Amino acid sequence: MSDCIFCKIVKGEIPAGKIYEDEELLAFHDVNPQAPVHFLVIPKKHIPDVMKLGREETPLLGRLLYKAQELAAELGCAEKGARFVINCKADGGQTVDHIHCHVLGGRPLDWPPG
Ligand code: 5GP
Numbered sequence: 271m272s273d274c275i276f277c278k279i280v281k282g283e284i285p286a287g288k289i290y291e292d293e294e295l296l297a298f299h300d301v302n303p304q305a306p307v308h309f310l311v312i313p314k315k316h317i318p319d320v321m322k323l324g325r326e327e328t329p330l331l332g333r334l335l336y337k338a339q340e341l342a343a344e345l346g347c348a349e350k351g352a353r354f355v356i357n358c359k360a361d362g363g364q365t366v367d368h369i370h371c372h373v374l375g376g377r378p379l380d381w382p383p384g
């Protein structure tokens with residue numbers, strides 16, 4: 271998707287604070303962090319949102335969640351935990367239409383969200 275911000279980050283056209291990259295996944299710090307730890311893990315493949323996830327993409331999302339867990343641990347969240355969030359479409363508060371998992375940690379987080 272040529273107009274997708276996260277595809278542009280994947281292609282290196284927009285800078286990001288990258289913390290992990292392999293052939294299918296990318297993780298980078300959120301530009302507007304809501305917690306001491308706040309990063310995003312995305313597939314390099316442009317999947318718009320959870321509602322458009324195909325069954326064939328479920329292994330990829332499993333690897334994405336596992337990488338999110340590993341990185342959360344590396345950033346100090348293993349003991350106290352973190353929140354792993356995927357917003358979806360308007361009611362879910364999604365603002366970038368390229369599926370991504372937020373990882374928030376480093377402080378206690380309120381629940382439920384507003
Ligand atoms: P959503 O609301 O779609 O779940 O989350 C999108 C997230 O992407 C937001 O937390 C926002 O701060 C972050 N974001 C938007 N544009 C950029 C960008 O260009 N660079 C980085 N690092 N994060 C971004």
Ligand code: ZN
Pocket residue numbers: 271274275276277278315316317367368
């Ligand atoms: Zn994209």
